[in-house]
Amino acid sequence: MKHGRVAFDGLIHDVVEQDGKVKLLDGRIVEETDVTWLSPVEPRTVFTLGLNYADHAKELSFSAPKEPLVFLKGPNTFIGHRGQTYRPSDATYMHYECELVVVIGKTARHVKKEDAYDYVSGYTIANDYVIRDYLENYYRPNLRAKNRDSCTPIGPWFVDKEDIKDPMNLTLRTTINGKVVQEGTTKDMVFSIPDLIEYLSGFMTLSPGDLILTGTPKGSVDTAVGDEVITEVEGIGQLVSTIVGESAFNQA
Template structure:
């Protein structure tokens, strides 16, 4: 099942897709353009991976890491499908990052790789923009790179784990104004989703609602005010986002 959270007629609803239609939790069928899309989950801890694709690391002139490069993000960063991302006026390079997101469904501590999928509730898409001007070190992005308001669109759907046959073999694509600019596969992750769950749960407890952004392949290019950026992942959906000037955003 594909589930979502939307605002409609002044109320927030859980929703789901059935037969190509968007259905609210009260049974009403609405058009997708009539709702305001919210992040499909209200996350607890937000983990994000740096340099988890070797081709992206090479693109940035870095060697592939020997252990996961994990950083944390604040909930202020998240916006929903068809949301607006503010581009700071002083930046010269702000690029998208199409990422598969794993959503934890139950408490996890000292989980082994072979059992890790049992702890995943589902999957969604994130577009985790990075502002290179503020980057101090590709291995440890500072707060201004990865914790900007509105700079992580997520959604539109949370797809049940049971409906994703192999999350480690999905095609990722990004389009800027309709032009394909990024294409890769989750099979090229350096550290797989099961490995990441084992790694994180080996020293801390993962809880329901925690999410893991698993990194992006090569192909990141600068985006400008007015650009429409579509990040899509096979079987998960298409996440649409628009870049706006920070002084014009609402």
């Protein structure tokens, strides 16, 4: 089942998807454009993977890492489906990153790969925008590149793990203004979902609500103010965001 969280009529509602529309728990059914979308889960600790697709590492002229390249993301970065992401006026290269997000469902410590999916509650989508100008280097992403307000749309839906037959064989796709600019598959991850859960839980405790953003395949191109960017993961849905400039962001 697809679950979400929205603001509607002055209240926050847990919702489910029904025939392409939004069903509130009180039974009302509304259009997705009639609500304000929130993150489908309330993030706790958020882990983000860098260079976790070999083809993406290659297009950036890097070799795939020998150990997961992980950094943390603050909750201020997340916005919902159909939200607006700010592009600073001094940015020369800002691109999207379509990512499958793993949601941890129960406390995990020293988990073995073969048991990893027992600790997953489900999946969602993130678009982890990055400003390449702000990177110190690709192995030490700094705060300005990855932890800016509004830089990570997430959602719209959280999908139960039982409804995703094989999370390591899902198509990822990004379009800008209707044109396909990125396409890949989760089977090309350098470190699989079980690898990542084993690795992370090997030195720290994972808790319910923790998120793992698993990286993006090749196909990253610059975006511009006014672009509508749609990141899609097979079986989960489409996440829509719009790039806005300084004037619009300051008025929000």
